[in-house]
Each structure stands twice: as C-alpha cells, then as structure tokens.
Amino acid sequence: MKISFYINGNAHSIEADGNTPLLWVIRDVLDLKGTKFGCGKAACGACTIHVDGEAVRSCSYSAKFAEGKNITTIEGLSAGDSLHPVQQAWIEEVVPQCGYCQPGFMMATAALLEKIPNPTDQDIDDNIVNICRCGTYYRMRKAIHRAAEIKNANI
Amino acid sequence: MEAFDKMMAVLTHKRCVNCHPSGDRPRQGEDSHYHNFGVQRGENNHGLPALRCQTCHQQENNNFSGVPGAPEWSLAPIRMAWEGLSRVEIARSILDPEINGGRTLEETVHHLTEHELVLWAWEPGVDANGVPREKPPVPKEEYIKAVKAWAEAGAPIPEE
Amino acid sequence: MSESKPKKKFSRRKFIIRSAVGVGVLLGTGYVTRPVWRRSLAEMANSAEAPYLGDTESPLLWFEVSAENQVVLYSPKVEMGQGTFTGLAQIAADELEVDINKIKVVHAPTASGNIDGMSTGGSTSISSLWQPLRELAATMREMLKNEAARIMETDAAALTVKEGVVSGNGQTLTYGEIAKQVKEWNIPDTPPLKDVKSYKFIGKPIPRVDLADKVAGASIFGMDAAMPDMLYGAVARPSSIGAKYVSADTSRAEKMPGVVKVVREKDFVGVVARSRMEAENAKNAIIVTWDTGKNWQSEDIEEMIRVGKGEPYVIQKAGRAKRILDNEEEVFTAEYKSPVGAHAQLEPNGAVAYVEGDKATVIISTQVVNITRNEVAERLGLEKENVNIIPAYLGGGFGRRLHTPNAMQAAVLSKAVGKPVKCFFNRQEEFQNDTFRPPTHHVLRAKLGAGGLIKAIEHNVSSGDVMYGSPMVPALAEPILGADVGAWRGGMIQYRKIPNYRAVSWRVKLPFATSWWRSLGLLANTFAIESFMDELAIKAGKDPVQFRLDQIQEDEAGYRLKEVIRAAAQKAGWRDGAHNGRAMGFAASTDANTPCAHVVEVSVEDGEIRVHKVTCAIDPGFAVNPDQVRAQCEGCIIMGLSAAMFEKMTVKDGQLTPTIYGPYKMALMKHAPKEIDVVILENADAPGAVGEPPLGPIGAAIANAVFRITGQRLREMPLQLA
The missing domain is CATH 3.10.20.30 (Beta-grasp domain)
Incomplete structure (x- = not known):
C-alpha cells in the first residue's frame, strides 16, 4: 500500500x-x-x-x-545547524561508548524534556527505560539534567 | 447463574485482570508478572509522560514484535481494580456507578460486550516468542450472550 | 639528500611472549606437559601482557596523509565502545606532531594489509600498541620531514615540525602538501620517542573522536552497512541445545512474497529475499528437521558444574595449603555460584557480504578481523588475499564478536544469488546462538592462624570453557595448558603474603557454547574469592580493608594493589558496618596487571538491593585518556552490577531461555549508581588493561555490603535476598 x-x-x-x-x-x-x-x-x-x-x-x-x-x-532531532540540547549535553558529558543504543536514548530523552522540562532523578528512572549494555547510564543521567538546563536556558 | 459464571470466568481471566491491577503497575503474561521495565500507570492510566502505553502498544496487535495492541490500550482506572477481588466483588464494582464511571447497566453491558479493548481478549495475538496468548475460557459469542442474559435477568449477584 | 636511504633499521622491541595465545604458539615447538610447567604457564598467562601481533614497521600501512592535510589512521583494532580509536589517535597525534582533530581513525580493511594477527579483546589494544604506534607515528613524521627536505632541497636536520607543518630555510610545507609531491616513500630509522611529559594529547581527557558522529546517529555499525543492489538473507537457526541440521522442507518458503532464492547447504538452510521482513517471513516458513539431542534442563547443567567433577588443574600453589586444609581443625569452607550469562549486546550479529567470482567483500562488526577473513576464505575456497573484511563500528563487543560464523553464512548466500546479501540474527536467535559466559561453582577453604591472619587458603573453581573452542586458540594449546585460562582468570589468590595458598581449576565441557564474556572468569572468581575474604575478615574480627592490606606481599604487584585499596577506602571514607540503613562493601582484584578496588554504598529498600555509590580506584599503569579510563570503569561497574544482581540464563527443555530483554533482566537507568567516583593511580610507566579489570570486584563488593545490612550472606549470583 x-x-x-x-x-x-x-x-x-x-x-x-x-x-x-x-x-x-x-x-x-x-x-x-x-x-x-x-x-x-x-x-x-x-x-x-x-x-x-x-x-x-x-x-x-x-x-x-x-x-x-x-x-x-x-x-x-536538531533543527538546522544548532544541535538539539540533548545532543549538546550528550557531547558535553561524553556519553556514548559503543553508541548503538544512544540515538534511542536521546530520542526518549528529548520526548521526556518536552513533557517534563526539569525531570527529577525519579522522573528519569521511571520514564527512561531503554537498555544500554556498555553501562553509560551514569553519564546519561548527568547529560539528561544538563540537557534540561540547556533547553531551559534557550527559552 | 450459568450466565454469571460464564461472564466471571472471562472477567477474572488474566487477559482482563492484567490491565485491571490493584496498584500502579500493570501485569503481563500468562503468569501475570509485573510488566517489564517497571512500566507504570501514570496520571491518566495511559502511562508516564514519556513512557506512555502507546510508546509500544498501538491500535492492533503487532505480530512482528509480539506487542499486543487495541484502540485505547490503557489500564483500567484504579477504582476499577479487579486484581485480588472475588467474583462477587468484581460484579458489584461493575454495577456501582461510583466505581464504573457513572455507567447505567445498559452502558455497562455495552462496554463489556462491544468495547474493542475488552473484545481484544479473544484476539490476543502472539507474544515476543511468537507463541499465541491464551484466550479466556469462554468463547466470545457465548460470553456476550451470557453478559446480556445476566443483565436481562436483573444483573443478580450470587452470595459467595 | 640521498635518494638511497637505507630501507630499514627498525629498533626491535623484545617481545616477551606471555599471552595465553602466545603460550600456545610457543609450545608448538613441543614442551613436556608437566604440572609444574602448566603452573608457571598459568602464572604467566594470568599476568597476560599480550604483544601486538601485526605490522609494527610500516607507517604507510597505518597512515595516509591526504592532500587536504588530514591524516587517516587505519586501525587494525576495532572500536566497540572501549575508546580505542580515541586512544590510538592521541598516541599517534603526539608523535606525528599533528593536532588530534586532523586525525581521522578508520577501521583497516584486511585488503589494506594492516591486519592484527590476534583480535580486539583482552583489554590489550592500547597497551599492546603503546610502543609500536608511537614508533610508527614518529617514523611517519620523520619520513614526512625527509620528503620535505627533498622538496625544499635542504637538509632535514635544518627543519622543524610543528602541528603538521614542516618549516625551515624560510619555507613551510604542510603534511598534505608534502604527501602530494611524494611518489615513493623511503622509510627512515625510527627516531627517538619524545619524553612522555611533553605529550600534548597523551594523558589528557580528550573527548572521544567518534563522539560527534555517534551523537548525530551517523556512525555506521555492521547492522547499518549496505552495498548497492543488496538483498536480504535469513538462516534457519536451531533453537535447542545441540540440535544438528538434518533436512528442510522449503516448498512453502519458496513461494513466499519477495523470495529470491532458498539456499540449501550441507549444514544450514537459508533464504534470500528482497527485504528483511520478507526474508524473515520466508525463513519462518521453512520446516526444518533438527537432530535434537538430550532434552537438557538447568539441573543437568548445575550437576555438571560442580567442584570435584571434570578435570582438575592446579593453577597456583605455594606452601602446603592442601595438607593443612585437609588435616587441621577449624577449617572454614564456603561455596559460591554464578549463572550462565548472555552478552546481550545491543547490535545483533550479522554481516553484509558480496561474493564476486573469486573475490569476496564482507562488512561486519567483528573482534577477529583476521579469523573472519580466514573462515570466509576457507568456506568458499577462496584465497585469503581475495577476501576483504571491512570492519564496521561494533554495537557492543564484550567478547561476543570473537565468533563470526555469520560472515561465512552471508557470503554463502551471496554466492548463491550473485548479489550482495545482508544477513542478521533477530534478537531471539542472538540469545539462542550466544556464546555464553559459563556458569561456575566455587569451593573456598581457609584456616586462620596467628594474629587472625590466613594460614592457608584454597580456591576451587568449576567452570565451562572460555577459550577452548574459540577459533583464536590453537587446538594444540588444549592438551598442553590443560586448564582453561579464560575460565580461571581472576581465580588466583592475590594475597601472597599468606604462607600457604592454592588454586585449582576444574574444567567442564558443557553441551552449549560458552566462551569469552568481558573479563572472562574474573567476575565470578572475584565474586567468590572476595566474598570469602570478607567472611574471613569478619571471622577474624578484622576490618576487611586492613585484613587485605595485611596479607599482600611486598613486591611491585603488591605495592600497586595496596595503593588502589588504600585509595578506594580513603576516597570513599570507608567505614565498616551498617549506618542509618546503609552499608559499605569492599572488594579488590588484579586483572592483567591492573589492580582495582571498589567501595560500594548500598541500602535495601522494599526488599530490593540498591547501589547508591561506587568508589573505584584503579591503576592501569598510565592513563592515555583519563576520561575514557573513567568511562570504562563506569561501564564495567554498571555491566558488572547488572550481571551480579539481575542476569541469568536458564536451560529449560533443551532451550536456553529467556531470549528477550525484560525477561532477561538487566540493569536499567534506575539501577545504575547515581554516584561513581573513579580514582586513577599511575604506578607504572606504560598503559595497561582498563576495559575489563573494573568488572572484577563489583559483585563481591555489593554482596559484602548487603551482608552488613541484612545479615544475609549471598553466595550466588544473581544476588537475591531471601
């Protein structure tokens, strides 16, 4: 079809x-x-x-x-030349290792920030349930908080 | 009371109860385990803001992924929790307008016999391993007939 | 400038062949198989410092200078997340004298000739290339300078090189400009290397070179590879243990939409179709007859994996541990277990292959580029030189991609249709055909002596194979080495001030494939030994950190181990016992000469173990990239936590299960510690292993903390409270 x-x-x-x-x-x-x-x-x-x-x-x-x-x-995800806050934060925190799961995490995070602009750790734990085998969760959490900061500063 | 028995055999089946949990976590599977990945009810029974039911569940079953789907895929409101209730308690809750969202008996029958999410139980699709999900123990037509017969008889609830 | 430069006078490094594989090769000359020999081999293998088994003399195999003044570094080591591309770029940049941003690291296809004879694994990429790559880069720099001198018609000694520009005599030339004008390169002698302290990139927390692409979703992984006019393949896979392909009814599959060809081989049956879904659907329509063997159950496997069964090999021995523990009173014994573990890397295995006449090209995520090539060549009867393996980024390695039969199968399918074919496992197949971390059973015995110190200790480990059965290991190694080096990795006693100690490895051959899983036996062996050490410390009424420090020998390894133990304890503010519902747990291990210690902070909430903080001290000798050392520690901690707390494959009715994330429980965001504090010590003069050693202590550290809160001693992974 x-x-x-x-x-x-x-x-x-x-x-x-x-x-x-x-x-x-x-x-x-x-x-x-x-x-x-x-x-x-x-x-x-x-x-x-x-x-x-x-x-x-x-x-x-x-x-x-x-x-x-x-x-x-x-x-x-990025509009034009400027990186999306999530991608920017991911770069600042040097999140990816193998990188395979990262696009999925970034997309989930971007959706989260649209709904909850300042997610708490609990919000992140509850909403972001993708799987990363390299174990980059620790840096992702930092990057999610950072992305929220960048995004809110841009408004 | 055959109609009541038939109806309740369906309503107490895991295909129904898994999404009528008594807490804020849906259940899944033939063993009614808590939904994987800590999935939660959320404020409006459609999941959390960025982890909605519709993140994975669409309007119909997906046979590639084994993810079930139907229109309005969501949890029953907490006031309609059936998990752990007896047949009598479930029946009372169905009839109680305070619990059932102000539905009349006629509206309740309509919900029980025509709502696509309810009728999904007879087309539950396959799981992640491609194994067909178990259907309720009473065939769909028989169940619908039983619900209607029970309602016509004045929706009697037996003593148990 | 003389045109007749001496071809080569390369400073030869003395390779002490000490790796497991090196040992196998070495022994090809025929040594006697005696236990003493085995033990000393075991000692050597335990401290494996693998040599680099590829070219170390031809800068032109490694570097390509483009006219645009970019340097391409062809890496024979693959990038699977461990940050090797970044480390190699740093190492090369400093000696090449170019900005790191001018270096683009790509995988070396086998056709480039820059082939690693071994693999990417064992946490050896940076350590084994540390010296050779600096020499290669320095030689390349020297070569560019010499060519500049020729072009400028001056003496090379009068020229200086800075940031990719050669200048002197009032002239300047960029590397790109030089390269453009060179027809034939003359490889000069290797110049002396720079002082480590002068390095601008080495030793600095440089952001990953693959960061921007990975964040943009632009990196090409094996699963993303494509070739023009490509078709899609699928191969019917056995779902049960030991099943052998007998025959197949393909009549329905042949008529399925999109099917181009059904391919029957002697050992498998597959289909080629226009799209992935059509190939999957057609494969599912094939009715395969499998010769299924025994209907295996988990209980059968547990019965096999028991100390006392299988073949014992003494891998470590000092003093009279056995005699003391067999004969004296008050010997304390404890047993520990670990389950079958899956790799569960996110990118399933597969390959894109194109066989054209007597040539083949394969794009694949592989850790064994060379072996993948040889297997494809052998299966198709091609010359090895005619098979080009192009590695793509790996969506996780962890040892899973040390087996790559998918390449060979994709090539067979391609040959059958005369077009490129992409053929990948689905997730269920990926789980079912994994080469698992073997289950283990450990029996530890010890006797405390004077002053509450250990008088004698013994570790017995029973495990399925790790290195045997791997195409990386010569079959010849098996009868000579006896014990499986991978299975007992981390299984030796590292507290060698203890007068009597002994370690025994019991080898069991399981009916399904078990193999390399990040850190091999280290996770399970350390879990057992370090939990036991904790139990002994409590028995002796000692602080577990001090208890360990008191029993470490006075030598270099001992010094480095003590230093990480002290550093972790100090940084974490170590204190024994539970306080306000939280407790710390301690454990340490040494893997491939890298000591590592963890202090974890744990609570139990709603019956669940929660790990709040991990303080990790590691001594990799020298950190080429401290930020990536940190990243590897964080990753190992979380992957190890996941394995220790959640993961378990079971065997049910002949099948390994589960075969999907979720039912195969793994750590999620919410389980990861919110604080990870990494302390890096550098008590050696060269970089050592990083990507696996921090996996060692995590399981024991958590279990030790849990005991302090709950009084429950959890002796089995995954850790589950009663």
Missing part, C-alpha cells in the same frame, strides 16, 4: 506492506540508519523515534499507522 508521511520535515510517500514495522521503512527504504534495530520486540528502545512529538518504538509500529503523521528520527 501507499503510505504518506512527513519525516524530519520532508514529505515522503512509500510503497510497502502496511504491516512492515516502520523501523524497516526508515532504515531500509528511506536509508536513515540512525534509528537502530536492537530487539524488534519493543524491549530495548534502540529504535525510539517521535511520532507527532511522542516517543514511539518503531519496531513495533506498523508503517500503515504512519499515514499523515509527523515523524522525527535522530537525524532530524
């Missing part, structure tokens, strides 16, 4: 089986490789994207549901 949506601000129409997980459309059809496949079971969060501003795990989201939606991936 034909599915039309906006991704990172650009209109796209694709031809695909509507049940194909959106993840594979993003990765293999649109060639945006920043959104990762970790488990395909909505368990690890590596494939987290935004659909109309909300965090969604794209491995468990059928492409047909994307019809008419605004989709943002890690490639579109």
Whole structure:
C-alpha cells in the first residue's frame, strides 16, 4: 500500500506492506540508519523515534499507522545547524561508548524534556527505560539534567 | 447463574485482570508478572509522560514484535481494580456507578460486550516468542450472550 | 639528500611472549606437559601482557596523509565502545606532531594489509600498541620531514615540525602538501620517542573522536552497512541445545512474497529475499528437521558444574595449603555460584557480504578481523588475499564478536544469488546462538592462624570453557595448558603474603557454547574469592580493608594493589558496618596487571538491593585518556552490577531461555549508581588493561555490603535476598 508521511520535515510517500514495522521503512527504504534495530520486540528502545512529538518504538509500529503523521528520527532531532540540547549535553558529558543504543536514548530523552522540562532523578528512572549494555547510564543521567538546563536556558 | 459464571470466568481471566491491577503497575503474561521495565500507570492510566502505553502498544496487535495492541490500550482506572477481588466483588464494582464511571447497566453491558479493548481478549495475538496468548475460557459469542442474559435477568449477584 | 636511504633499521622491541595465545604458539615447538610447567604457564598467562601481533614497521600501512592535510589512521583494532580509536589517535597525534582533530581513525580493511594477527579483546589494544604506534607515528613524521627536505632541497636536520607543518630555510610545507609531491616513500630509522611529559594529547581527557558522529546517529555499525543492489538473507537457526541440521522442507518458503532464492547447504538452510521482513517471513516458513539431542534442563547443567567433577588443574600453589586444609581443625569452607550469562549486546550479529567470482567483500562488526577473513576464505575456497573484511563500528563487543560464523553464512548466500546479501540474527536467535559466559561453582577453604591472619587458603573453581573452542586458540594449546585460562582468570589468590595458598581449576565441557564474556572468569572468581575474604575478615574480627592490606606481599604487584585499596577506602571514607540503613562493601582484584578496588554504598529498600555509590580506584599503569579510563570503569561497574544482581540464563527443555530483554533482566537507568567516583593511580610507566579489570570486584563488593545490612550472606549470583 501507499503510505504518506512527513519525516524530519520532508514529505515522503512509500510503497510497502502496511504491516512492515516502520523501523524497516526508515532504515531500509528511506536509508536513515540512525534509528537502530536492537530487539524488534519493543524491549530495548534502540529504535525510539517521535511520532507527532511522542516517543514511539518503531519496531513495533506498523508503517500503515504512519499515514499523515509527523515523524522525527535522530537525524532530524536538531533543527538546522544548532544541535538539539540533548545532543549538546550528550557531547558535553561524553556519553556514548559503543553508541548503538544512544540515538534511542536521546530520542526518549528529548520526548521526556518536552513533557517534563526539569525531570527529577525519579522522573528519569521511571520514564527512561531503554537498555544500554556498555553501562553509560551514569553519564546519561548527568547529560539528561544538563540537557534540561540547556533547553531551559534557550527559552 | 450459568450466565454469571460464564461472564466471571472471562472477567477474572488474566487477559482482563492484567490491565485491571490493584496498584500502579500493570501485569503481563500468562503468569501475570509485573510488566517489564517497571512500566507504570501514570496520571491518566495511559502511562508516564514519556513512557506512555502507546510508546509500544498501538491500535492492533503487532505480530512482528509480539506487542499486543487495541484502540485505547490503557489500564483500567484504579477504582476499577479487579486484581485480588472475588467474583462477587468484581460484579458489584461493575454495577456501582461510583466505581464504573457513572455507567447505567445498559452502558455497562455495552462496554463489556462491544468495547474493542475488552473484545481484544479473544484476539490476543502472539507474544515476543511468537507463541499465541491464551484466550479466556469462554468463547466470545457465548460470553456476550451470557453478559446480556445476566443483565436481562436483573444483573443478580450470587452470595459467595 | 640521498635518494638511497637505507630501507630499514627498525629498533626491535623484545617481545616477551606471555599471552595465553602466545603460550600456545610457543609450545608448538613441543614442551613436556608437566604440572609444574602448566603452573608457571598459568602464572604467566594470568599476568597476560599480550604483544601486538601485526605490522609494527610500516607507517604507510597505518597512515595516509591526504592532500587536504588530514591524516587517516587505519586501525587494525576495532572500536566497540572501549575508546580505542580515541586512544590510538592521541598516541599517534603526539608523535606525528599533528593536532588530534586532523586525525581521522578508520577501521583497516584486511585488503589494506594492516591486519592484527590476534583480535580486539583482552583489554590489550592500547597497551599492546603503546610502543609500536608511537614508533610508527614518529617514523611517519620523520619520513614526512625527509620528503620535505627533498622538496625544499635542504637538509632535514635544518627543519622543524610543528602541528603538521614542516618549516625551515624560510619555507613551510604542510603534511598534505608534502604527501602530494611524494611518489615513493623511503622509510627512515625510527627516531627517538619524545619524553612522555611533553605529550600534548597523551594523558589528557580528550573527548572521544567518534563522539560527534555517534551523537548525530551517523556512525555506521555492521547492522547499518549496505552495498548497492543488496538483498536480504535469513538462516534457519536451531533453537535447542545441540540440535544438528538434518533436512528442510522449503516448498512453502519458496513461494513466499519477495523470495529470491532458498539456499540449501550441507549444514544450514537459508533464504534470500528482497527485504528483511520478507526474508524473515520466508525463513519462518521453512520446516526444518533438527537432530535434537538430550532434552537438557538447568539441573543437568548445575550437576555438571560442580567442584570435584571434570578435570582438575592446579593453577597456583605455594606452601602446603592442601595438607593443612585437609588435616587441621577449624577449617572454614564456603561455596559460591554464578549463572550462565548472555552478552546481550545491543547490535545483533550479522554481516553484509558480496561474493564476486573469486573475490569476496564482507562488512561486519567483528573482534577477529583476521579469523573472519580466514573462515570466509576457507568456506568458499577462496584465497585469503581475495577476501576483504571491512570492519564496521561494533554495537557492543564484550567478547561476543570473537565468533563470526555469520560472515561465512552471508557470503554463502551471496554466492548463491550473485548479489550482495545482508544477513542478521533477530534478537531471539542472538540469545539462542550466544556464546555464553559459563556458569561456575566455587569451593573456598581457609584456616586462620596467628594474629587472625590466613594460614592457608584454597580456591576451587568449576567452570565451562572460555577459550577452548574459540577459533583464536590453537587446538594444540588444549592438551598442553590443560586448564582453561579464560575460565580461571581472576581465580588466583592475590594475597601472597599468606604462607600457604592454592588454586585449582576444574574444567567442564558443557553441551552449549560458552566462551569469552568481558573479563572472562574474573567476575565470578572475584565474586567468590572476595566474598570469602570478607567472611574471613569478619571471622577474624578484622576490618576487611586492613585484613587485605595485611596479607599482600611486598613486591611491585603488591605495592600497586595496596595503593588502589588504600585509595578506594580513603576516597570513599570507608567505614565498616551498617549506618542509618546503609552499608559499605569492599572488594579488590588484579586483572592483567591492573589492580582495582571498589567501595560500594548500598541500602535495601522494599526488599530490593540498591547501589547508591561506587568508589573505584584503579591503576592501569598510565592513563592515555583519563576520561575514557573513567568511562570504562563506569561501564564495567554498571555491566558488572547488572550481571551480579539481575542476569541469568536458564536451560529449560533443551532451550536456553529467556531470549528477550525484560525477561532477561538487566540493569536499567534506575539501577545504575547515581554516584561513581573513579580514582586513577599511575604506578607504572606504560598503559595497561582498563576495559575489563573494573568488572572484577563489583559483585563481591555489593554482596559484602548487603551482608552488613541484612545479615544475609549471598553466595550466588544473581544476588537475591531471601
């Protein structure tokens, strides 16, 4: 079926089986490789994207549901030349190790900051439940707090 | 009381009770374990601000991921907690407008027999390993018939 | 300037071949298999300082200077998160005399000829390349200077080099400008290296060189690799232990949408389709007949992994520990256990391969570039030189990518369709086909003597294999070494002032693959030994930190170990016992010559263990990048905490389970300590291991703290309160 949506601000129409997980459309059809496949079971969060501003795990989201939606991936998180506060904070705190899970975490964090501009440690613990095997959680927490600071200072 | 028995066999099944928890944590699976990753009810029963039910659960089951889905996938409000309740207590809570959101009996029957999230129980899809989820012990049509028969009989609740 | 420069007079380093693999190679010349020999080999392997087994003499294999004045560093070591690219860039930049931002580090494809003969693993990348890479970079710098002198028609001695610019005689040339004008390079002698104190990048907390790309989501991992006109493959995998492929009914799969070809081989069956989902769907439609063996259960495995069963090998012996412990009264004994652990790295294994005639190209996340190449060549009957392995960023390594049969399978599928094929495990397959951390059982015995010090101690560990069965280890090593070096890593007694000590490794061959898992046996062995030390300290009525310090020998290793113990205790404000519902726990270990000590601060809330703070002191000898040393410590602490507190694979009806995150419990954000304080000591003159040693003490440190709060001595991982 034909599915039309906006991704990172650009209109796209694709031809695909509507049940194909959106993840594979993003990765293999649109060639945006920043959104990762970790488990395909909505368990690890590596494939987290935004659909109309909300965090969604794209491995468990059928492409047909994307019809008419605004989709943002890690490639579109920054507007123009300036880095998104989350990415800026991630760089300041030198968060990534292997880096594979990081786009998912950054997308989840960006969604969190839209809802809770100054998340407490508890908010972070409750809302950010992606999996990182390298164990960068400690730096991520610092980066999330830092991202909130940057974001609030920008307003 | 056959109608009541049939209805309650469904309503006390894990496909229903897992999302009618008595606390703020949904349950999942055939063994009704707490939902993985510490998932929580949130303020409006749709999860936490950045970890909503819809982060993973969409309008229908996803057979690739094994994540179940249906329209309005969410937890029942805490006042409608069924976990740990007896059949009688559940039945009373269904009928109590203070608890059921002010529904009339007719509206309650409608909810129990036509709401897509309720009827999902008979199309529960497969789990993460591709294994079909267990369905309630009474077939859907029979259950619907039983709910209606029970209501028509004046929604009697037996002593237990 | 003479054109006939001597080809090469390279300063030769003396390699003391001491690594596990080196030992195997060494013994190929035929040594007698005697226990004493084995023990001394074991001692050597325990302090493994692996040599670098690749080119160390050809700067042109390593560096490419572009006309744009960029230096490309072709790294034969892969980047899997450990920060090796950054460390190598720092090491190269200082001797090359260029700004680190001018260096771009990329993986060396095997076709480049810069191939590491061993692997990326064992926390050896920086330590083994510390000397060679500085020499290579210095030689490259010298070579550029010489070429500049030729171009400027002056003497090289009159030139100075600064930040990628050669100047003198009133002229300047950038490295890029020089490189443009060179047709043939002459490799000069290696110049003397700079004084370590003069380095601008080495020793500094330089941000990771891969940081910007990883934060932008722009880094290409194996799973992201693509080739033009690529198809997607899927291979039917056994779900049960020991299952062997017999035959397959592919009639339904052949008719599935998108299917290009069903490929039947003697040992597997797979499909190639237009998209990943179509390939997955078609694979699921194949009805495979497996020859399934025994219906294994967890109890069977536990029964096998028991001290007293399997083959014992004495790996350490001093004094008369056995005689004392066998014959004297008041011997204290305790048993500990650890479960089967999964790697659970986020990027599943797979490969993109293209076989074209007698050539093959494979893009893959691998820790064993050379072995991957050889396996593909052998399977397809190609010349090794005709197989180009292009490593991509690894979405986690942890030892998981020391086995890469996926490359060979993707290549077979590609050959069958004549197009590039991408073939990856799904998550379930990734778990089922993991090469697990083996389960262990430990029996410790000790007798306290005068002054409450240990008179005799013995550690027995029973474990599945770690290094045997790995393509990295020559089969020849097995009968000679006996014990599995990986299994008993960390299993020796490090308190060598104790007059009588002994360690015995019991080898068990399990029915499923067990292998390298970050830090190998270190996590489990340290958990057992350091928990036991804590129990002994309590028995002796001593402070556990002082109890350890009192029994460490007076030598270099002993000094460094004592220093990290003191540093951790001091930084954490160590105090014994529980206070206001919190308690500290202490443990220390030495791995590959790097001592490390942890103090953890723990509470128990709602029946759950919470780790609030970890203070870690580590002595890697010398820190090339203190921030990345810190990052590795944090990562090891959290990964170790996850393994110690949550992770466990079980065997049920012949299957390893669970096969998905969630049911395979792992540490999440909320479980990570909110404070991690790392103290770095540098009590040696060269960098040593960092990426694994801090995993050692974490399990024991937590268990020791839990005992102080609850009185429960948890002797089994994952730690679970009664």
